[in-house]
Amino acid sequence: METQTQTIEKKITVETKRMTGAEAVIRCLLAEGVDLIYGYPGGAIMPVYDELYKFRDQLHHVLTRHEQGATHAAQGYARTSGKVGVAIATSGPGATNFVTGIADAQIDSTPMVCITGQVGSHLLGSDAFQETDIIGISTPITKWNHQVTKAEDIPAVLAKAFYIAKSGRPGPVLVDITKDAQFGELDFAYEKCKGVRSYKPVPDTDPKSIDAASKLINEAKKPMIVFGQGVILGEAEEELKNFVEKSGIPSAWTILGLSALPTAHPLNVGMVGMHGNYGPNKLTNECDLLLAIGMRFDDRVTGNLETYAKQAKIIHFEIDPAEVDKNVKADVAVMGNVKNTLSQILPLVQSRSHNAWLQKFKEYDVIEYDKVIKEELYPSKDGLSMGEVLRGINEETRGNAIIVSDVGQHQMIACRYAQFTTSKSNVTSGGLGTMGFALPAAIGAKMGAPQREVVAIIGDGGYQMTIQELGTIFQTRVPVKIVVLNNDFLGMVRQWQQLFFDKRYASTEMVNPNFVTIAKGYHIEARRVTEREHLQDAIAEMIASTEPYFLEVCVEKENNVFPMIPTGASVSDIRLA
Amino acid sequence: MEKENFTISVYTENNIGLLNRISAIFLKRHINLDSMTASQSEIKDVFRFTIAVKVTEEQVKKIVGQIEKQIEVIKAFYHKEEDIIYQETALFKVASKLLFEERQIQNVIKNSNANIVTVTPEFFVIEKTGRRREVQALYHKLEPYGLMQFVRSGRIAVTKEKMNISEILESFTEEAV
Numbered sequence: 001m002e003t004q005t006q007t008i009e010k011k012i013t014v015e016t017k018r019m020t021g022a023e024a025v026i027r028c029l030l031a032e033g034v035d036l037i038y039g040y041p042g043g044a045i046m047p048v049y050d051e052l053y054k055f056r057d058q059l060h061h062v063l064t065r066h067e068q069g070a071t072h073a074a075q076g077y078a079r080t081s082g083k084v085g086v087a088i089a090t091s092g093p094g095a096t097n098f099v100t101g102i103a104d105a106q107i108d109s110t111p112m113v114c115i116t117g118q119v120g121s122h123l124l125g126s127d128a129f130q131e132t133d134i135i136g137i138s139t140p141i142t143k144w145n146h147q148v149t150k151a152e153d154i155p156a157v158l159a160k161a162f163y164i165a166k167s168g169r170p171g172p173v174l175v176d177i178t179k180d181a182q183f184g185e186l187d188f189a190y191e192k193c194k195g196v197r198s199y200k201p202v203p204d205t206d207p208k209s210i211d212a213a214s215k216l217i218n219e220a221k222k223p224m225i226v227f228g229q230g231v232i233l234g235e236a237e238e239e240l241k242n243f244v245e246k247s248g249i250p251s252a253w254t255i256l257g258l259s260a261l262p263t264a265h266p267l268n269v270g271m272v273g274m275h276g277n278y279g280p281n282k283l284t285n286e287c288d289l290l291l292a293i294g295m296r297f298d299d300r301v302t303g304n305l306e307t308y309a310k311q312a313k314i315i316h317f318e319i320d321p322a323e324v325d326k327n328v329k330a331d332v333a334v335m336g337n338v339k340n341t342l343s344q345i346l347p348l349v350q351s352r353s354h355n356a357w358l359q360k361f362k363e364y365d366v367i368e369y370d371k372v373i374k375e376e377l378y379p380s381k382d383g384l385s386m387g388e389v390l391r392g393i394n395e396e397t398r399g400n401a402i403i404v405s406d407v408g409q410h411q412m413i414a415c416r417y418a419q420f421t422t423s424k425s426n427v428t429s430g431g432l433g434t435m436g437f438a439l440p441a442a443i444g445a446k447m448g449a450p451q452r453e454v455v456a457i458i459g460d461g462g463y464q465m466t467i468q469e470l471g472t473i474f475q476t477r478v479p480v481k482i483v484v485l486n487n488d489f490l491g492m493v494r495q496w497q498q499l500f501f502d503k504r505y506a507s508t509e510m511v512n513p514n515f516v517t518i519a520k521g522y523h524i525e526a527r528r529v530t531e532r533e534h535l536q537d538a539i540a541e542m543i544a545s546t547e548p549y550f551l552e553v554c555v556e557k558e559n560n561v562f563p564m565i566p567t568g569a570s571v572s573d574i575r576l577a
Numbered sequence: 578m579e580k581e582n583f584t585i586s587v588y589t590e591n592n593i594g595l596l597n598r599i600s601a602i603f604l605k606r607h608i609n610l611d612s613m614t615a616s617q618s619e620i621k622d623v624f625r626f627t628i629a630v631k632v633t634e635e636q637v638k639k640i641v642g643q644i645e646k647q648i649e650v651i652k653a654f655y656h657k658e659e660d661i662i663y664q665e666t667a668l669f670k671v672a673s674k675l676l677f678e679e680r681q682i683q684n685v686i687k688n689s690n691a692n693i694v695t696v697t698p699e700f701f702v703i704e705k706t707g708r709r710r711e712v713q714a715l716y717h718k719l720e721p722y723g724l725m726q727f728v729r730s731g732r733i734a735v736t737k738e739k740m741n742i743s744e745i746l747e748s749f750t751e752e753a754v
Binding site: 144 | 638642645746
């Protein structure tokens, strides 16, 4: 129920347009349709927090336990909701704690607006208490950033921030607001940004490139698609599916493209890259046409560029001109949002089925199943495998869950084995590889898609990098399911030490605390499984729970993730053991 | 691919953080700039950076792509030496007594098309504008006499071809509406 003061305050703010910069910040957020932000208060951002208190019935603020957590939560929220995530913090350490999340959002093209407080403008450059040059620090890792020193600039700058974060290839934006700008007054009027003079978010599509691409597609005998997150960011899942089905082209995905096409789709041939599937990696170097759709040829995807798909023609569907020819030279670049370009090309491609070619993928699948997958999903050893945990989760959620993974072996296993029926279901730190991402990102992911089941899969290492966000879960009761796959090692680094550093396990063995006790300290229901006979029951209990739930699964200590393309090797040199 | 001298022209909005943003692109790739100059351009409120750098053509293409990607960059181009008219300016501060003691120095100044911009009892200042090798040639000629100070500006350049910045700006504005 609203208190009397709240009602009065509401009336006043609606009637007057004269207001403080701090209130303008809130009104801008509301005008952008924001109803949820993540943050942590502090001196230089207190005027805005004071307004947050007044507007708490309209704008929900989630107090994370660390500013890094606020950025990852905002990222998780953005990734599952498709909206812009918002994070807010104070100056100095508050702002610098944002850095990892901003860098992560930049490399994974996540739309995010970060607002930081700053010392008063008269103190700028004086090494004042909690002053840091966050504009300078965040410049290389933001799509755009701006420091506001006057209250009257706030509406236009925030409008521009949201526009830039969301449009074209999305990315993080940081707005730094000095304390005097928050206290200062302005005549508030909000107008959404419709364009920035020097910025063209979506390049024009050259009709000739559509023709040239369709010609190559229709001529190809062994074409292959690799799609990435551009499909999800462009909301082009339906267009991709139609294109794949009509052209009959086997389709593989990058880690961030996962879930854009259902994993069970007959033309979905799996993941490319370092720990991807055997078939699509091998056949990258056999196809005669490679269609890269909304992906950027990351080095973890391509392996050695000198030997990457040299025999194939390349068509690159891309929104960011700077990505074309950056790593792999395109024979045809189709610029634009893939939603538009795929629909333009659809009527021009012949309806085909490439059965013999598709069969090659299946043959490799059989080899990979025998050598790797079977043992991972149905281990013959006593020790539990990460894969069988994923299999159990798949069974309980029927592929309808959002899986948020951290970074390392468990991430590769999660991406390899999780089944997805719906887009925007795979949330992971792909480009930056940020350990500690998953727990806070899962909080945001659940809040961005509250009707969906959200399961975080985390290793024992990454979990302890942001474990304090259990406090956020406790306070908000956000019903995320947390699975820690505990092998008492920094598993991926240990795997590399085993394979490339003669088993010299330098600083990768973890002496871990009692994770169940810690979760229980936060009043989160918790369970630990060490034996196979209890695994499925525990997963079922976790999924059935309507509350937050923590499940620790003690897995085999020294299992390795295969297949694997060693760094610098060719995709076709992928190893099964 | 061979490294070559390239000149990059960047047309931008007048934004306080943009210099940092552009230089970060070079820093990230561990590329040293030969010079960088920022000034007003032929269009009101539009700034122009002129950057001289020695890289391969493949590298310069990617760098220009990354520069152009920055929100407040209107357009970036790269040019080969033959596509541009470029100049650098250098100032040489020399002790005045040399003018009288070393008669040869007057010929050096005359023959190099340099100007004497100021003379005081203690020193005089020679200004030389031209291509790098011309400036460098004068430097080598004057150096034996002893230079009190030497400074050279960054490269400034105009292209032989049109840049069409006004048209580009118009096309941005049309789309935004």
